[in-house]
Amino acid sequence: MSAETNGPLGGAEQTFDAGLPQRKRVAVAWHTLFLASTIIGVIALTALLYTVINQSFGLVAVQNRxxxxxxxxxxxxxxxxxxxxxxxxxxxxxxxxxxxxxxxxxxxxxxxxxxxxxxxxxxxxQPRYVKTWPLIAAFFDRAAIETEVARDFPGAKLVFRSWVTPDFLRSPQASAPELAGVRTAILGSLWTILITILTALPIGVGAAIYLEEYARASWATRLIRTNITNLAGVPSIIYGMLGLAIFVRGAEALTSGAAFGLADPTTANGRTILSAGLTLALLILPLLIINAQEAIRAVPRSLRQASYGLGATQWQTIWRHVLPSALPGILTGTILAISRAIGETAPLVVIGASTFIVVDPNGPFAKFTTLPIQIYQWTSRPQPQFRNLAAAAILVLLALLLTMNTSAVLLRNRYSRRA
Amino acid sequence: MFANHQPIVPATIPAPNGEYAIEAQGLSVFYGGFRAVKDIALKVRTRKITAFIGPSGCGKSTLLRAFNRMNELIPTAHAAGAVLYHGQDIYAPDVDPVEVRRRIGMVFQKANPFPKTIYENVAWGATINGYRGNMAELVEQSLRQTALWDEVKDKLQQSALALSGGQQQRLCIARAIAVKPDIILMDEPASALDPIATLKIEELMRELAQNYTIIIVTHNMQQAARASDFTAFLLMDSDRAGTLIEYGPTRQIFTRPTDQRTEDYITGRFG
Known part of the structure; x- marks a missing residue:
């Protein structure tokens, strides 16, 4: 072998074919591919924001009767x-x-x-928005728009308008786009999410504790775990059907509030905030359980042993050591699950969210609409002004989501620091 | 899961003045179908330091953990035979492992303080076991016994995780003695520490042996020779199950072992 050493750094060239140029080409190709995926993602996100913001602000031609x-x-x-x-x-x-x-x-x-x-x-x-132009057009096509207004809508005034205004947040839904707002939808979303969190969090964490800490390894446990994992992938509309069958129809007396004497049993139905919240809770339950299981599993065994070694019972160990250590992880998963629930539309359409209500929801037994439902309803209206409203509502939904996520992250960081 | 919480010793524990603190009789421990230790018969003397030595995988730690039913945290583990503590078999069906572990404490290989303050670390075990005395006194006393008090008295409310490795391990010992056990099991307590911290732990064990029975598992034969009064040598048999080869006063094991395998091991011929 020693006779064959003739590479620049020495070495047995007949035994190894380093092929360095070829390996480098492969590396560069993959590098480029990954960069391209990132760029595509960024472009998609930018396009989304561009569309939403472009539609949320712009010129309107206002004509008063x-x-x-x-x-x-x-x-x-x-x-x-x-x-x-x-x-x-x-x-x-x-x-x-x-x-x-x-x-x-x-x-x-x-x-x-x-x-x-x-x-x-x-x-x-009766101010009517006879025509609207998006933000970009308002900047670059102002002159053309002004001529168009003067020609087509004599008497109309051209005004620059933000579709997200305090009035937009404060007003209830209305049939005229000039007056419509998202107040009922925001309140509906908040009520629904509140019920979802209150139901799904304790049940999810409880199930995760049972599966991780108490359940013996058996085929039944394995079956349950596998099924929970699979349930996390079930399309959300299926949960809508489930919610319709169980909460809206099956438990109508409970979800309508009639059983508690809070609603008139002859007219009340189960299409309430309570049904919606419970349906979304079902939807995110598998996510919560899986995530909480992971968080609990990540708690080091040494911590449990230390606790047991001092004569702690299983419950004391779980409550005082396992759960506090797992809490930041559990909260992270909850944030993700809530973010998903707040944007869900399909299951709520199935269980019968009202698309048009002007009364604030006043409790779990109220009829409701939510932000995504409102957005969906507005985008399907023929008048172009509703598209601006939908874009504005999307901004509100994103802001709501960001607010909730931020507060949850802050909460989580507080708990992590304490540990 | 809901075993009756039956005291395994009278409410007023007689001072463990008996000659033997704990005794294994025909003890085997299984992991599933695998027998990890086999037919161990061993009497551990009160207020002495007993060391378990032997090559890796010989079942030293498994045997140690069988003395306070710690193995049961592994779902497939179970034990056969008996471990007598004050004449009571701790594996009897009416004995609660929680009660056992309060009497027979444990210190682990890697220091594992709770991610809480130093004070809480020491106080927690006593709290959950319903300690009714002055907690601050108990914490101070436990920390003094482990020679940690002077180092930490000004930062009791700081996180235990900020301590050095050696300090953490002594904190874990303080935590163990705060629940007033009879016996302290130590599973290679110094193997992750530097020589100076190791020496401190050994000195500490000497101190503690005046009041507690200590069983220590160690890889380090010098440590066993230096620090223990009695030594048990374990070895895997042909089925890979740990068996007790020789047990006696440390001096005798290290100078005049009766078994050829013990001599081979302590002279470094294998292991």
Missing amino acids: IEPASLAVDGVPLAQLTQEQYVAILQANLSPGVFRRYDSEQPFTERSRENLYALVLERVV
Whole structure:
């Protein structure tokens, strides 16, 4: 062998064919491939944000049925009139039937000034967005848009508008895109998630503790574990069917609140926040269990031994050592699961989320809508203005998600530090 | 799982003045179908240090853990034979392993303090076992006994994980004695420590042997020779099950072993 050493660094060239250039080419090819995947991901994300933001801000051509200026009384602008003057304007401009209907809903004498002003705007001024342009067009095509408005919508005013406004967050759903908001949807989402967390977290952690700490290794345990893993991959719409069968139909008396005397049994049905929360809880339960199992399994055995060695019972060991050590991991998984639940649409459509409600949900037995449902409903409307609303609602949903995740991460870090 | 919580000794424990603190009779330990130690008969003397030595895999640690039913944490493990503690078989069906482990404490190979404060580490075992005395006193006393008090008295509320390896191990010993056990099992307590920390642990064992019975597993024959009063030598038999080859006063085992295999091992001919 020693006679064959003729490489630049020496070595047995006949026994080893280093093939370095070839190996380097392969390495570079893979490197490029991975870089390309990352770039594609970044492009996709940017495109998403671009579309959403582009639609959430932009120009609108506003056309009023009656100009507010013409409603001014003795030179006092519309916004500063008194309650009586608003009522007079309403009476003058609405048909008697409509006027009486509003009065019977809530007598005009009992309505606040803000309420009356909003009513005047909605029913008398009736500002309509005759056409909208997205953000990019608003910047680069302003002149063309202005000519178009002057030509097609004489009398309309061109206004730059953000679709995400405090009013958008505060107003309930409405049939006119100018007035519609996401208040009911946000409240519905928060209520639903609250119920989901309250149900899924204890059950998920409990099941994980049982499977990891108590269950003996047997074929039954293995079967259960395998099935839980598989359940995590079941399409969410299936959980919707399950929720429909169990919570909406099966347990209607409970989920409608009729059993507690909180709803009229003749009209109440199970399509409530409670049903939605429980359905989403079912949906994320496998994720929570798997994740909590991993977290519990990652607790070092030495910690358990130390505890048992001092004469601790199994429960004392779990409660005082295993769970605190596993908590950061469990919380991380919960964050991910909640993020998934908050964006779920399909199962809620199946169990019958209301797409149009204007009343705030007031508890677990209320009818509800959620942000994703609202977005879905708006995107399927023909008027282009609703697309802007949907984009704005997506921004709200993303913000809500980020807020919840941030607070959960902060909470988790606090627990990790304590350990 | 819900075994009756029956005291294995009278409520007022007689001072363990008997000659033997714990005794194995025909003890075998199995992992599933595999017999890890076989037919061990061994009487451990009260308030002495007994060392288990032998090559890797000979079942020293398994035997040690059989003395406080620690093996049961491994789902497939079970024991046959008897371990008598104050005349009571700790493997009898009405004996709760939790009670056993409180009387027969354990220190592990790698220091494993709880991720809590130093104070909580020492106090926790006493708390869960319903200690009714002055906890601060107990903590101080336990830390003094392990010569740790002066080093940590100003940082009792700091995390135990900030201590050095040797300090952590002494903290684990303090934690073990805070529940007032009779016997302390030590599973290679110094194998992860540097020579100076090791020496401190050995000195500590000497101190503790005035009040406690100590059984130590060690790989280090010098340590066994230096620190123990009695030595048991174990070896795998042809079935790979650990058997007791020779047991006697340390001086005798290391100077005049009666078994050829013991002599081969301690003179370094194998293992």
